[in-house]
Amino acid sequence: MDLKIVFTGTPGAGKTTAIAALSDVVPMSTDVANTDASLHKATTTVGMDYGHVDLDDGFRVRLFGTPGQERFAFMWRILAQQALGLVILIDNSRPAPLDDLRLYLDHFAELLPALPCAVGVGRTLECPLPTLDDFADALADRGLALPVLAVDVRQRDDVLMLVETVIAQAEAGATPT
Amino acid sequence: MKPMDSAYEERCRQLTRQLLDSLDGALAALVCRADGIEIAQAQRRPVDVARLAAVASSLGALGDAASREAGIGSPRCVLVDSSMGRLLVRCVGQGEQAVIVALLTDAQMVLGQVWAQLRQAETLLTGSPA
Numbered sequence: 001m002d003l004k005i006v007f008t009g010t011p012g013a014g015k016t017t018a019i020a021a022l023s024d025v026v027p028m029s030t031d032v033a034n035t036d037a038s039l040h041k042a043t044t045t046v047g048m049d050y051g052h053v054d055l056d057d058g059f060r061v062r063l064f065g066t067p068g069q070e071r072f073a074f075m076w077r078i079l080a081q082q083a084l085g086l087v088i089l090i091d092n093s094r095p096a097p098l099d100d101l102r103l104y105l106d107h108f109a110e111l112l113p114a115l116p117c118a119v120g121v122g123r124t125l126e127c128p129l130p131t132l133d134d135f136a137d138a139l140a141d142r143g144l145a146l147p148v149l150a151v152d153v154r155q156r157d158d159v160l161m162l163v164e165t166v167i168a169q170a171e172a173g174a175t176p177t
Numbered sequence: 178m179k180p181m182d183s184a185y186e187e188r189c190r191q192l193t194r195q196l197l198d199s200l201d202g203a204l205a206a207l208v209c210r211a212d213g214i215e216i217a218q219a220q221r222r223p224v225d226v227a228r229l230a231a232v233a234s235s236l237g238a239l240g241d242a243a244s245r246e247a248g249i250g251s252p253r254c255v256l257v258d259s260s261m262g263r264l265l266v267r268c269v270g271q272g273e274q275a276v277i278v279a280l281l282t283d284a285q286m287v288l289g290q291v292w293a294q295l296r297q298a299e300t301l302l303t304g305s306p307a
């Protein structure tokens with residue numbers, strides 16, 4: 001059985017890295033040279049990332065990554081079609097991580113009530129604030145109760161945990177309250 | 178944002194004007210960086226250039242990925258053939274020098290003419306024949 005999970009989130013949060021860490025195949029990427037000096041990275045995704053992973057329980061999870069910048073929001077909507085769930089990755093070293101989260105919540109607002117979703121927060125060791133509780137509070141302000149996990153997207157197990165969290169939500173028929 | 182050579186930016190502006198002047202059916206032309214930030218544009222019909230630049234960069238990158246996955250070499254052009262017009266996206270140059278040339282035309286535009294103009298555009302921007 002095939003499942004589709006979409007990774008979205010801030011530029012530099014590690015969407016491409018997360019998919020590469022988990023995928024069983026060499027991912028397809030659409031990275032190009034980044035010319036936005038504020039992002040402090042050499043390349044950036046402008047189309048999509050794709051990889052897949054076969055889980056022990058027989059599921060093949062197809063992993064799609066979106067571009068991060070808001071000017072590519074049209075790709076977010078395209079890639080979210082027919083998705084089983086969504087992973088929002090936040091980089092806690094950016095200036096306003098809670099505002100970053102709110103941006104993605106706004107763009108996916110129509111889908112989130114029915115779309116299983118997990119939030120992965122990266123670089124929490126170097127930047128412990130805001131805390132995971134702060135993210136949970138920001139979600140609660142929108143009437144959402146979503147899992148918020150500290151992750152290192154370079155670690156396959158961390159990315160797998162995000163994917164399994166989304167699948168567990170879907171299996172439980174859990175919808176945000 | 179990293180600065181771009183002003184002479185190069187001027188060539189981009191010259192190119193967009195040239196595309197519009199030489200093709201009757203051309204509605205808008207733009208050059209943007211590979212990551213979707215516009216450098217130069219000219220238009221006969223109002224278009225949201227920032228949004229079109231982002232879409233064009235995605236199309237260019239997806240065309241490149243599709244060519245790679247299919248094993249058909251380097252993409253020359255991505256064509257969106259729609260009921261009321263066409264959008265052509267051509268990737269020019271590589272790495273940090275890569276730019277995207279996008280041309281919006283009406284539905285009657287002869288594609289051969291457009292290919293020829295886009296080849297000339299690449300020569301103008303890179304200094305070498307495509």
